[in-house]
Amino acid sequence: MNLHEYQSKRIFGKYGVPVPQGEVATTPEEVRAIAERMGTPVVVKAQVLVGGRGKAGGIKLARTPEEAEEVARKILGMNLKGLIVKKVLVDPAVDIQSEIYLGAVIDRAQRRVIMMASSEGGVDIEEVAARTPEKIVKVAIDPFLGLREYQARWLAQAIGLDKQYYRPFTKVALGLYKAFIESDASLAEINPLVITGDGQMIGVDGKMVVDDNALFRHPDIEEMRDVEAEDPFELEARKYGISYVKLDGEIGCMVNGAGLAMATMDIIKLYGGNPANFLDIGGGATAERVAAALRIILSDPNVKAVLINIFGGITRCDEVARGILAAMDEVKPQVPFVVRLIGTNQEEGQKLLADADMITANTLAEAAQKVVSLVQQ
């Protein structure tokens, strides 16, 4: 789950990372009032879950409360890379002398949380990794020991930080690591971590991604979810225990198993079609879940045909067939279905669907070819 900048910075702040004392606003008038109270200059920052907000015009400096209201008027309601800006963060402007990157992430190959630092702060870290990877230094953190102070000092030295900043940097790094662990993050970044004109260290921008698998033990973080930023169908799917990702093709697919669902999308493409979605109904799906999945697929106006690929182990083909029939009865789809049911109770499943005017197939390749040719007609 992605957190907004203001949410991430609030969490970092709780762990001793110095962050600007900013406030969130949803109208230009509120922004003006905040700027009047806070004093200017301020920075008005769009709160949307995309990178590159600054370049896209979503971050602006304002020298007076009137100017703050003006820029807020432009930014609020703006479409930033497909997302509408509904909130802005108003931060007191900071006198930036230098910018550092500091971030923690889980490195799968090392099976460790690693902390990375770079003197190239304020730039997309992936660009730095691509152009000048030697400018990123990393330490792997033992989960039993946690981040050690000497590791933070080594990072500080490795990025050429002035010795007078070793202590404040260490405090920030330790705080960031603690925030990461206690929030079950998969990513926590401060970019840039700034050194101001008068020698203060402050986290000017923050980003956190929290492990979806851990949300059950963080109800307070779960509450921070920006439902407006999410695809409503992806939200709906999650309620039913379905994994769904919308794509932009015209062939909807429903499959049991994530790997098989990806392979089904791929084979549709292989035979010349375009998948409209990824959808995994999970193991042992009930008719109710199947019906919910089909309703979601069929709500996509781009869908011209649907491919159902079920390899039933625990999942029973007759149960799936019942779900398909229930969905068809409710939604009355105008598009053709190609169904491939194989495995547990496959005969019962196929029998149930025999009267339902559906195209069947025995192999996945056959099913994919049939559904693609239906769409190309």
Place this chain on the structure above:
Amino acid sequence: MSILVGKDTRLVVQGITGREGRFHTQQMVAYGTNVVAGVTPGKGGMDVDGIPVFDTVREAVEKTGANTSIIYVPARFAPDAILEAADAGVDLVICITEGIPTLDMVQVRRYLDTVGVRLVGPNCPGVITPGEAKVGIMPGHIHTPGPVGIVSRSGTLTYEAVYALTMRGIGQSTVVGIGGDPIIGTTFLDALKMFEADPQTEAVVLIGEIGGTEEERAAEYIKSEMTKPVVGFIAGQTAPPGKRMGHAGAIISGGKGTAAEKIAALKAAGVEVARHPEEIAELVEKVLKGK
């Protein structure tokens, strides 16, 4: 022969009295797996279809000599269950559970490395050596004994490959589901090394997907050290970047972990890569004939 599970497996089922545990225990017993014990804290003393249930894995191991554990325990309790099994003296732990927080697995894996206990999974269908032992949730009847080892991050996608092979009369030595999570107990590399050392295995199928760099690491090993032929398949060529595709580990992050990179790495290592799941069996037939 085979790897990981077989006639010598003495299995303890953690979570045996739950719905999943109970159902799959019946299936495993029906297949011929030697299930010697079950564990559900608080339910020690009862039995499930004649299998004794204990309160702790330690007691189960002491009383029955269990050497392998399978875990059907919900995500919030699974890390503890894995650690308990490791401390109780089993050699192999297979964790089916999906949804374990990643940081828990970072800790668990770190601990298991220090005590030298092997984990397969989590978020996996388990391991089967056809004709000998089924330790997991896979449908036993589509498998048949034979010379092909399979290692896969997926569940039903693996069944597709197995089914196509069985239909062609090509059997499997052991099928290992390593699972869909980002931090796992047994990697492709680990499984390949085991298959390379296994006399029954003549060829290996590697089924990967987007996310991480394990397929690439496997490719390096295949290129430099493996003598047995490998056929591969990578799911997710059409996956968009930055989105979790069902599996917690199936995500293209920062441009890394794409299917295209993995396919290229495997091909460069001499692996025949199938264009779709059913083609895996065709390619295996080809490499087996070519030997």
